[in-house]
Structures are given as structure tokens and as C-alpha cells.
Amino acid sequence: MELSGTILAGPEYEPTEGRVVLDDGEIAAVEESPTDSTDIVCPAFVNAHTHLGDSIAKEAGRGLSLDDLVAPPDGLKHRLLADASRGDLVASMRRSLRFMRSGGTGAFVEFREGGTEGVAALESALEPLDLEASVMGRGDAAVLDAADGYGASGARDGEFSTERAAARRRDKPFGIHAGERDAADVNPALDLDPDFLVHMVHAEPRHLERVEDRGVPIAVCPRSNLVTGVGVPPIAELLKRTTVALGTDNVMLNSPSMFREMAFVSKLCDVSAPEVLRMATAGGAELAGLNCGVIEPGRAARMVVLDGDSDNLCGSHDPVRAVVRRAGVNDVTDVVLR
Missing domain, CATH: 2.30.40.10 (Urease, subunit C, domain 1)
Known part of the structure; x- marks a missing residue:
């Protein structure tokens, strides 16, 4: 061909x-x-951070704070996920996956709520499609028996050393949200020696030094950060220090369109078009270990x-x-x- x-x-x-x-x-x-x-x-694009379960709740929660929207265990999205039937959840995720593929996404890194059952639901949604998924499970460490890695919500939500050790024993990646609403959870997240971080909106010079020293890749989701009012990550500074990948985050807040995410970064941040394209392709591939x-x-x-x-x-x-x-x-x- x-x-x-x-x-x-x-x-x-x-x-x-x-x-x-x-x-x-x-x-x-x-x-x-x-x-x-x-x-x-x-x-093809690699979407470095998604929450596809949110496909059941698109544009829900207008006017709510970040915590009220997505913080576990009682944020709006978690309540809606708990109330959704498995059939509805699988169908809504499959529709988002079809949309992602039609827009040029070939692979993605999913932070999948719902433990082992949540991982299985995403696998069912993927069955008719040829997208490559890196599924980062949540819940207790047992989810690693089914998931490709562990995706922690953030150091402020729990200690996660048990899950980190379990991921290491299984030679599976461990990713964690950090620096989304403020800088308080960045160092605790880095102390876990993660394979990658998500967000880093509030990264400070001391954090950037640790990221550079350890070579920790970062997935940024600037459209989501703007919607939730937490700011915009310092992408140009992050690019000087480490591999930066682009993600679309919660389907609840934004369509999983890499075209929209790239245009947003290119027009808002001091980053060249080739750098943005690299974030949307090779950066995500490197973060996820894909060829x-x-x-x-x-x-x-x-x-x-x-x-x-x-x-x-x-x-x-x-x-x-x-x-x-x-x-x-x-x-x-x-x-x-x-």
C-alpha cells in the first residue's frame, strides 16, 4: 500500500x-x-489523556467548580457514572471512540474509572474499532490485573504508594494528575516517581527542575484547564524540560478532538506549529511507549x-x-x- x-x-x-x-x-x-x-x-494523533466515561455526561454541570464536577468520590461525574447502566456507558464511550478515530486519532491514554469493571466496559466499547488504547485503571491495586497501568486521581485524594508499588512489580506504568488546581500536590506526586504526570498547570521552577532531572513526561490538557478555571499550563516552559504530550481530558467538558486542542494551543501559547504537532503525535507516543x-x-x-x-x-x-x-x-x- x-x-x-x-x-x-x-x-x-x-x-x-x-x-x-x-x-x-x-x-x-x-x-x-x-x-x-x-x-x-x-x-495519526495520540490523545495522551482522556476520561471517556464522561461521554454519558456531555456539557453537564454548568457553573460547578472543578471539585464539584470531577473530584472523587462525590463529584457530579462520579455520581452520573454510578447511575449509568453498563450498556449506556459502553454505547456512549463507543460513540466518542468513533468520533476520535474519524478525527485522526490512532491511539489514546485513558484514565478509566470503575475499577476492573470500568476497564472491561472500555474494552467492550473498543471491540469493533482498531484504535490502540493504553488503559490506566483506578481503584485498588487489583485493577492492574486487567488494566495496562494505573491512573491516579491526584496526591491530594490519596497516598497511592501501594498502587505505585504494585504497578512497578507488574512493570506497568503509573500516571497521576498533579498541579491542576494549585501547586500543593506536585511534589507529593513526584515523590511517587511516576512514569508521567497530567496537567501541571501550576508547575513552579522547583517542580520543573525535578521533572527535568527525572525526565518525567507530561500530558497537558489546556482546553479543559481553561473550562474549569484553573489556568493554562506553562507549555513553552515545560517543553524546555521534558516531553510534553497533548490530551483532551474529560469528554464531559470538551469534545475529544485533537484538531481543536492543537489549534487552541497554537493560538494561545508561545509554541510553534511543529512543536504542537509533535505534542499531538510523537509526544503522546513517547509517553505511552508506542512506536x-x-x-x-x-x-x-x-x-x-x-x-x-x-x-x-x-x-x-x-x-x-x-x-x-x-x-x-x-x-x-x-x-x-x-
Whole structure:
């Protein structure tokens, strides 16, 4: 199989006229050559932080604080999750997953509430789809028997050393929210030696030094942070210190659209378009330990093809900026997830 057009190739996403040759689910070659295709071929996105159970509660809770919305165990979303039937939960998550795939997402990292049953519900939602999931379970350490890793709510909600030790014994990743509403839980989260952090809106210089020293990747979710009124993460500063990945967070608050998240970051923060695209692709892949996110030989064949001649994208002078700042789901003509 081949894909041709303007290839956003290599770790710098250099626009290259040519073709990508695929073989047995892998990128075999990226060849520069003349082509009549107006397509733009981009790595499929890796959504580095989702809460898909919230699909049953889209736009619920207007005017509520962050704690009243999502804090365990009594936040609005947790009450709605408890009241939902398994069938409704699976169906709503599947619809969000279909939307994510149609918008070019090929993989995602999910913080899944509900213990072992919550993990099983997401697996059921995924069954008809070819998305790659890293499912970070919650509850007691036994959830690690079913989940790909452990996703802790935050150091202010519990101590989590038992779950951290259990993840380490099983050689599974441990991620934790930190610095979302304030800086108080950042050092306690770092003391757990996590494999990655989520949010870091209120990261201070002392925290950044610890992050850099330990090489801890960070998933940022700026649209969610703005909606909940906690601020915007210092993305440019974080990028100087470590790998930064982009996530969409709670479906309750935002659609799981990487196009919207990229445009938001690009227009709000002092970050270049290639850096934003890297956060949405290779950054998430690195955080999740996946072999995708870059179009180069040896990588998994996970790509999204956009119509560069669509009414929206026609006339774009910079394909990378066009993908990051302008493109949307209606510009997607194919999602290749081999």
C-alpha cells in the first residue's frame, strides 16, 4: 500500500512531496518524488489523556467548580457514572471512540474509572474499532490485573504508594494528575516517581527542575484547564524540560478532538506549529511507549490523510500550520491504522 501527497515526514514534520510505502503494518519507506496528489499525510494523533466515561455526561454541570464536577468520590461525574447502566456507558464511550478515530486519532491514554469493571466496559466499547488504547485503571491495586497501568486521581485524594508499588512489580506504568488546581500536590506526586504526570498547570521552577532531572513526561490538557478555571499550563516552559504530550481530558467538558486542542494551543501559547504537532503525535507516543507518531521507516503505519484541496485547506502555504491551526474532521479523507 502507498500514500502519496505532501508527507509531514520525520521528527521535524518536514513537508515532503512524495509517497509513503507501507508493508505489513509498518512504514517501509518515505520516498521523495513528484506527485499530482493534493493530500496531506500526517502521523495519526495520540490523545495522551482522556476520561471517556464522561461521554454519558456531555456539557453537564454548568457553573460547578472543578471539585464539584470531577473530584472523587462525590463529584457530579462520579455520581452520573454510578447511575449509568453498563450498556449506556459502553454505547456512549463507543460513540466518542468513533468520533476520535474519524478525527485522526490512532491511539489514546485513558484514565478509566470503575475499577476492573470500568476497564472491561472500555474494552467492550473498543471491540469493533482498531484504535490502540493504553488503559490506566483506578481503584485498588487489583485493577492492574486487567488494566495496562494505573491512573491516579491526584496526591491530594490519596497516598497511592501501594498502587505505585504494585504497578512497578507488574512493570506497568503509573500516571497521576498533579498541579491542576494549585501547586500543593506536585511534589507529593513526584515523590511517587511516576512514569508521567497530567496537567501541571501550576508547575513552579522547583517542580520543573525535578521533572527535568527525572525526565518525567507530561500530558497537558489546556482546553479543559481553561473550562474549569484553573489556568493554562506553562507549555513553552515545560517543553524546555521534558516531553510534553497533548490530551483532551474529560469528554464531559470538551469534545475529544485533537484538531481543536492543537489549534487552541497554537493560538494561545508561545509554541510553534511543529512543536504542537509533535505534542499531538510523537509526544503522546513517547509517553505511552508506542512506536508511532512519526512518519519514518520502521514506525507503525498509523497515519491520517487530509484533503489539501478542501474548501478549508486549499491555498494553505504551510501544511504543518494548516494541520495544526485550521484542519478539522471534515478535511480527513482516510485514517490508516495498520
